[in-house]
Amino acid sequence: MRNSIREIIKKREEKAAIGDEESFGGDYLGLVLKARHDSNDEKRISVDEMVDECKTIYFAGHETTNTVLAWTVFFWHSTLIVKRKQERRQNPNPGGIAKLKTVSTIINESLRLYPPVVSIERKVNREVRLEKLIVPANVEVAFPTLAIQHEPEFWGQDVQLFKPDRFVQGVAKATNNSIAAFLPFATGP
Ligand code: HEM
Incomplete structure (x- = not known):
């Protein structure tokens, strides 16, 4: 390289x-x-x-x-x-713009099933509490995007299926209100 x-x-x-x-x-x-x-x-x-x-x-x-x-x-x-x-x-027409929504649901479903970044790692600088979990300083934590995005608890029993319609009403609806379960771009800095 x-x-x-x-x-x-x-x-x-x-x-x-x-x-x-x-x-x-x-x-x-x-x-x-x-x-x-x-x-x-x-x-x-x-x-x-x-x-x-x-x-x-x-x-x-x-x-x-x-x-x-x-x-x-x-x-x-x-x-x-x-x-x-x-x-x-049909030939392209102004009404087709509404269909762009379908495109974004297909992109989201691709990002869910096959996230290009399959895992995110972070090193913990100082002890931190994550709900019930206390993570000591210097521990390295991995967030397995691929696994989380295939977890039936968040996505339902049809988690393995390609179903773009699950995103029609947004990420919150698709994830059973656990929006952090969809993290193809991580969740911010
Ligand atoms: C579908 C496309 C993309 C996906 C799924 C994606 C995913 C990600 C993820 C998950 C991270 C966070 C990694 C981490 O925090 O450990 C990240 C960071 C980053 N991405 Fe992307 N990315 C995409 C496109 C791009 C493009 C087009 C660029 C630049 C032209 C880019 C540049 C970067 C850079 C520079 C970082 C590091 C930012 C930092 O230092 O915190 N990415 N990306």
Whole structure:
């Protein structure tokens, strides 16, 4: 991973050096390279930081979106095959905007069944009470998103089924009022 990122960086640096481009470029890689070559010592980032930034955006931004889109398109296709048997295809029209709601329920159901980030970890800095549970300092806690999103207590006995309609009335309704049971993007900072 490191080597391929370094290769990509090298190519961009060479392009900039022979004047092919005015600067390193206006895209994300260009901005990271600009920070690497900053004339101000205090602002300049290290090679490791530059590679880490690229890795973060690739995995945090690309892999996640890619995975959820793949599952959504897959499920969407299956849903449409079923629906097409019931209704004739229509040309796009203003009334179709209302159908975007259906799209978001399909995306949510994909994020529930196949969350791109399957678990979230946190280190506890100081002793903390979570209802009946007292967690001592320095313990590492894992929140298994994948398991929580497949828990019948929150989602019902049909938890294993692809049922986008469970989201029609929002997350609270879908989770039996346990909104933290839906955490594909975690629950905030
Ligand atoms: C469907 C798409 C995505 C999902 C499911 C997703 C999921 C998550 C989750 C669960 C976290 C929290 C991780 C944690 O707190 O331990 C997170 C953090 C983060 N995500 Fe995403 N993400 C998505 C798209 C993106 C995109 C498109 C970007 C950037 C272009 C991005 C950048 C980040 C970054 C930088 C963090 C770390 C934030 C921090 O330092 O606290 N993510 N994401």
